[in-house]
Amino acid sequence: MSELDELYQEVILDHNKSPRNYRSMEHANRKAQGYNPLCGDQLTVYLQLEGGVIKDISFQGSGCAISKASASMMTAELKGKSEAEAKELFENVHNMLTGHFNGDEPEGPKRLGKLTILSGVSKFPARVKCASLAWHTVNSALKAEPEVVSTE
Amino acid sequence: MKVAHEIVTRGPLAEGFDVDRIRADFPILKQKIHGKPLVYFDNGATSQKPQVVIEALNRYYTTENSNIHRGVHFLSEQATAAYEAARQKIKRFVNAGSEREIIFVRGTTEAINLVAQSYGRTFLKPGDEIIVSAMEHHSNIVPWQMLCEQTGARLRVIPINHEGELVLDEYSRLLNEKTKLVSVTHVSNALGTIVPVKEMVRLAHERHVPVCVDGAQAVPHLKVDVQDLGCDFYAFSGHKLFGPTGVGVLYGRAELLEAMPPYQGGGDMISLVTFEKTHYNVLPYKFEAGTPHIAGGIGLGAAVDYLEGLDWQRVAAHEHGLLSYATAALSDIDGLRIIGTAKEKVGVVSFVFDHIHAHDVGTILDQEGVAVRAGHHCAMPVMQRFGVPATTRASFALYNKLEEIDILVRGIQRALKVFQ
Numbered sequence: 001m002s003e004l005d006e007l008y009q010e011v012i013l014d015h016n017k018s019p020r021n022y023r024s025m026e027h028a029n030r031k032a033q034g035y036n037p038l039c040g041d042q043l044t045v046y047l048q049l050e051g052g053v054i055k056d057i058s059f060q061g062s063g064c065a066i067s068k069a070s071a072s073m074m075t076a077e078l079k080g081k082s083e084a085e086a087k088e089l090f091e092n093v094h095n096m097l098t099g100h101f102n103g104d105e106p107e108g109p110k111r112l113g114k115l116t117i118l119s120g121v122s123k124f125p126a127r128v129k130c131a132s133l134a135w136h137t138v139n140s141a142l143k144a145e146p147e148v149v150s151t152e
Numbered sequence: 153m154k155v156a157h158e159i160v161t162r163g164p165l166a167e168g169f170d171v172d173r174i175r176a177d178f179p180i181l182k183q184k185i186h187g188k189p190l191v192y193f194d195n196g197a198t199s200q201k202p203q204v205v206i207e208a209l210n211r212y213y214t215t216e217n218s219n220i221h222r223g224v225h226f227l228s229e230q231a232t233a234a235y236e237a238a239r240q241k242i243k244r245f246v247n248a249g250s251e252r253e254i255i256f257v258r259g260t261t262e263a264i265n266l267v268a269q270s271y272g273r274t275f276l277k278p279g280d281e282i283i284v285s286a287m288e289h290h291s292n293i294v295p296w297q298m299l300c301e302q303t304g305a306r307l308r309v310i311p312i313n314h315e316g317e318l319v320l321d322e323y324s325r326l327l328n329e330k331t332k333l334v335s336v337t338h339v340s341n342a343l344g345t346i347v348p349v350k351e352m353v354r355l356a357h358e359r360h361v362p363v364c365v366d367g368a369q370a371v372p373h374l375k376v377d378v379q380d381l382g383c384d385f386y387a388f389s390g391h392k393l394f395g396p397t398g399v400g401v402l403y404g405r406a407e408l409l410e411a412m413p414p415y416q417g418g419g420d421m422i423s424l425v426t427f428e429k430t431h432y433n434v435l436p437y438k439f440e441a442g443t444p445h446i447a448g449g450i451g452l453g454a455a456v457d458y459l460e461g462l463d464w465q466r467v468a469a470h471e472h473g474l475l476s477y478a479t480a481a482l483s484d485i486d487g488l489r490i491i492g493t494a495k496e497k498v499g500v501v502s503f504v505f506d507h508i509h510a511h512d513v514g515t516i517l518d519q520e521g522v523a524v525r526a527g528h529h530c531a532m533p534v535m536q537r538f539g540v541p542a543t544t545r546a547s548f549a550l551y552n553k554l555e556e557i558d559i560l561v562r563g564i565q566r567a568l569k570v571f572q
Contacts, residue, residue, distance in 0.1 A: 002519075003519070004515075004516060004519045004570075007515070008512075008516075008570050008571075013570070013571065038527060039509075039510070039511045039526065039527045039528075039542055040527060040528045040532070040535065040541045040542045041511075041541075042541070062541045063509065063511075063541075064509035064510075064511035064512050065508075065509060065512045065571070066511075066512070124515060126515070127511070127515060130511065
């Protein structure tokens with residue numbers, strides 16, 4: 001598979017076309033905005049946290065296929081997870097996107113489940129920020145940081 | 153691809169302009185990217201450098217390197233002579249009245265900041281108005297916003313129409329007794345529109361309002377004559393003009409420059425320093441504090457020499473051919489919308505798809521060896537005006553070929569296939 005095919009896999013294109021949990025949330029108790037000044041990607045992540053568990057999660061915004069697909073897959077993955085699990089996943093995803101997992105570490109990518117499909121992004125340094133924007137934003141929402149998150 | 157646009161352009165421009173000979177002067181163009189020939193269409197961001205510019209930098213550091221304006225030794229005299237010769241070349245290139253009016257700066261951004269902080273802070277007061285346009289680069293917006301905060305002046309904006317042209321009637325209406333400065337781009341970086349600067353200067357001067365022109369995107373494409381334009385300040389960057397990064401030029405009318413205080417303090421900009429009082433140096437050195445980018449200035453001089461050796465009418469015809477060929481070829485692509493369709497344009501084609509983000513197009517084109525810019529082009533108000541988050545921009549230079557546009561089109565078709 002070429003690097004480009006690895007980047008734009010069917011699953012990613014599908015999430016881009018029909019993003020899951022793409023809506024605003026009236027009853028959200030956490031919310032954060034993410035912004036990538038390089039390309040103008042913008043998104044809002046909504047969370048409903050109850051007893052340290054993500055009961056509901058959604059997002060809205062505009063961006064490239066990678067940022068939209070990553071946000072969509074993230075919401076599907078995080079629903080029902082605890083705050084601690086979400087934070088661990090954030091670290092793992094970040095390491096994968098920046099190419100810190102390799103074939104010698106079977107423990108790493110496996111824990112990421114379906115999200116490993118985004119590993120092709122690590123070959124495109126300029127696109128890492130697109131894929132990580134949603135994750136930085138949800139991380140900020142979990143920390144209840146009030147400010148707009150920027151990938152710069 | 154259709155044949156229609158082939159007929160449009162594969163004609164007169166081919167005569168007398170040997171693009172392959174030009175390309176041979178630019179060593180970087182021989183490179184392969186991802187195994188494919190480099191198609192460099194990001195000239196609006198920065199241009200490539202001809203061998204003569206690279207050699208000028210090499211020669212300076214190999215045989216002339218020394219500080220200028222201060223040494224009695226041989227090398228310092230050599231370096232000073234080379235640097236000042238570059239200033240002369242640039243003076244001729246833009247037809248300034250005197251080399252005293254050519255100030256070396258880091259780039260267009262610094263040039264505009266210099267005008268804002270030196271001229272603006274001295275002569276503007278609360279309630280005064282500064283006019284810019286809706287198609288400015290951030291570097292011709294933010295320095296004025298900062299100045300407004302500092303002085304209490306107000307920023308007024310000339311709107312643009314759907315083609316991406318300035319609405320001149322609105323400009324005339326905005327000019328009033330409170331207007332103290334107009335600062336406008338000569339060519340839009342995001343849209344390619346050529347702005348009728350000469351006419352705008354005339355209208356401003358009727359009210360004795362000085363005009364600053366952002367020429368960053370104009371000088372690589374148009375023959376600029378600052379005296380003919382009549383503008384009071386003209387700013388441009390070396391690196392977009394086939395010269396080095398880190399050096400640029402502010403042209404200012406001597407009369408205004410004389411009345412302005414220095415922008416920065418330091419060495420070279422003084423004639424006498426005591427702790428009681430410092431006397432400033434004469435023009436242009438008053439505005440050139442500290443050791444400048446000497447090699448950069450000399451390199452820019454070499455770039456200007458290179459350009460002076462070309463037939464500009466033929467260069468212009470060639471670039472116009474690239475633009476009309478690209479416009480026709482891209483217009484044929486289903487779902488592609490060109491942003492910026494002004495009658496008067498340089499070789500810039502910005503485009504969007506409803507269902508494919510510019511960033512994705514940029515990545516796929518890169519895999520084909522095609523370098524374009526994807527994003528808001530540091531002109532977010534322009535993106536807002538057209539209701540798009542970003543565009544893909546192909547910007548041409550004199551060394552680009554029609555065949556490269558065919559490669560661009562094939563790359564776009566690949567993107568369409570990925571996102572079908």
